[in-house]
Amino acid sequence: MNDKLLNKWLNGTLSPSEMEEMKENPVFMEYLKIDSFVKDIDMPSQDASEGLNHLKQKLVSKQKTKVIKLGVWLKVAAAAVIIFSVGYFYNASLSQNFSTQLAQTETLQLPDNSQVILNEDSHLNFNEKNWNENRSLSLEGEAYFEVTKGAVFDVNTNHGTVTVLGTKFNVNDRNDSFEVVCYEGSVGVKYEKTYLKLSPGDKAVLRNGKLVSEKKHTTQPGWIHDESTFKNKPIDMVLQELKSVYAINIITKNIDVDLRYTGSFTNLDLEVALETITLPLGLEYAIENKNVTLFEKD
């Protein structure tokens, strides 16, 4: 192969007569074939304008970020944001969270020595900072409070707010139910536009979307003494409670759903609890691991 002519061809300066000479070489004929195929490679777009438009859009958005980098006031603003967020996280770090699992209760001491007993499957959250000036906490689930005298004490729940000064009371806010019982002192309950003031032995309960006041003659809720107490409550509600106290599954077979139950069951022994529920209602039960089946006596 004549290198000089080959380079001329590759560089596009080969004359027609030189081309004829080259074509006598079979290797060059192969080169020509490679050359013709390679020219058919699927190439990217050979148009510059579209890319330029894209670039302009990108540059516009990049320029905007440039402005943010340079603006003095924005620097100040950015610094302020950072300071605020540090402050926020400092405050947030003072926020206290407590949660209980199924079949677990927890006794908590608040900064002012008020006492809270958190029932199972409940969540309580409050901010330690300025506690003595601002006694406010949020609750999901059920808790019993013994509040020492002091500033206004607020319990915020999904359904409403309970406001007290110094007293003992129980708040139950689960799913659709909302029930507040006052045991000592006085308790204010606010639900939407309704405001009820409870004296010892009163309870406020949500019925058909309305907050109503009822009497309850006990000095403390049953669950504190590991008991669940019911007064003329539908069987369904009783079983729900049983289910969450013992963390079990309950299967019912042919049970009259209109059955109502008055009494209390222990939270310490499942079999004893089942006996106390089933005996007066004329039911029977079977326990299999975590599954309890209830059925009508023959």
Place this chain on the structure above:
Amino acid sequence: MEEEKDICSEVQFDKMYSALVVSLRNYMFFKSGSKDRAYDITQEAFIKLWQNCAKVTPKKAKSYVYTVATNLFLNEVAHEKVVFNYRKETTSPVNNQNPQYLLEEKEYGEKLQRALSKLTEIQRTAFLMSRVEGKKYREIAEILGISEKAAGKRISDALETLRQHIENI
């Protein structure tokens, strides 16, 4: 003078972009074998040029975008297998009645495709700039930062390597 205007003027930048983009995009395509990557890398290189428009003189702009693009390529996509496809209608109308011929052409195309994948990136890029884009030795040498003689050597070596690969496949 027009030449002395810096690239920070939008008109000047647009001119620069239009003059350089196709060639740079092709170059990146020959290197990477991917249209999308070639496009992205090229755009990125011009964004860098815009951001540094005050520091880069118009004369240096070409080598600037090529250098930036090459570095981006090395960082991102080097060492991947490169496969070039052909445009769909590759056969001329005269020959498309002969199935035997069509089959042979198709097989030859596949052989060449594999042979191209086996070339080194250095050989492949120089070769394709010459054969596909029809660039002269001088221009290729300038882009690659080598002598014209070295460019010619790369191209003719690539051609011979391809021929031998096709024969042996």
